Amino acid sequence: MSRPPYLRLHIRCETPGRVHANDIVASVVREHERGALPAGARMAPVRVLEHQLGVSKNTVQAAYDELAARGILAARSREGVFVADRREPLSVAAPLTATPPTLRSVECGLPERFTEADVHLSSVFVDPALLPHERVADCFRSVLGNPRRHALYDVQGYGPLRELIAQRLRLRGMNVETDDIIVTCGSQQALDIAARVIEPRAIATENPVYSLARGLFEMQGLRTVALPLDPFGPLDVEEWRRRLMAEPPGLLYAITSFQNPTGRSYSTTELETILRMSREIGFALLEDDWGSDMLSEADYRPTLRALGGEHVLYVNSFTKKLMPSLRIGFIAAHKSVAPTLLGAKRLAAVGGPTVVEAALCELLDRGYYDTHLARLQTELDLRYHACLESLRELMPEGVRWTLPGGGPILWLDVPRSVDLDQLAARLAEEGVRIQPRPRAFYGTPHLHGFPVGYAFTSPLRLRGALEALARELSRA
């Protein structure tokens, strides 16, 4: 059984700085007469007062003995010293309760609860079986064996890690220096710090968009300019231009490779068009590139940052590709804005987990990450093709899907006559979970479906889940 907290009292002393037993007695009597000592309440243990007041144990004990003799306190063996029960009945005071906080609501939906038994068909994660747990463990062991390296933290992120990240980005055609990198808690914190400080307070996003980015931007009070995205066709550049000119945002947020939730990637011409509009209309760019390095080096996608230079805020992370629980992401920002973003990070988080950052640094430095990434890219390609084969074979007429060419997810669009909630409920009974993502859309959704994640589920289980899906769709 846990013990109740003890009562903390102020002890006033006659001679400043020197406490006598009488001072303790007088202070307790005064509080007792004021009715501030509820019967049965535990008094501070002798050693606590001894330490706090800088007196001997005997002084405190003498005061407590005196108070016990006066019937105010009572010692219980092995339990401590308590306020004695009063003889006269007490008027029952109303219990103290604090005012509950008033909060404005935050729209973010419930996190997916992963179970071994179910197939989580819409997950954007990578199968944990494909992640290099042993090698990560090796790096942690090495880092923890050298505590001086990470005893303190650099709010901007572990220096040697930032250096390696900058080097990697330069290999991908981005002009980035170590000091341009701010390490963050996943890419989500990178989006968060950008959203906190951007002016004007409006953000343009794809519609549909990664729903937790939408929730974050709304929570930060940003107005939204929703830009329609059809994953089955080219960008509607004229519509984008019209909307951006009507309300020029502070930032345009774009997920340029394997967009969440559609799996769509931008063509080089589309990226160049966005860069041109940024220049002409006057808004900055926030590129969320969670995906381009899921493709092999030979295939890697162009990025806004590589094409458009150092004013593009570039975000990426190691969470999906390496291990979600490491929660390490980063933002690359031009020198003119990096200090403000860093200030926002400092105010929000003070610092970061340097131990984890140092372990990741070791993993990059030993070449483990690149070996892992190459294997992962091959496996994702295989899974992608296995998924396409199953879809072609199994899906009934009227169902269509995007062709991302790799990465973790595609978008599966079903006829409007299918009730998505009912479909989700029926599939759940068969152990298949889908997430239609209504929060990804602004206004009435122009798509009718859900993401299918092939990175998370082995081809065999995915096949079983798609068979169940095909049965339910045919029935619907």
Ligand SMILES: Cc1ncc(COP(=O)(O)O)c(C=O)c1O
């Ligand atoms: C497109 C996109 N960006 C950013 C994130 C945030 O990821 P993390 O904070 O784990 O890096 C996610 C998470 O799923 C995502 O899908």
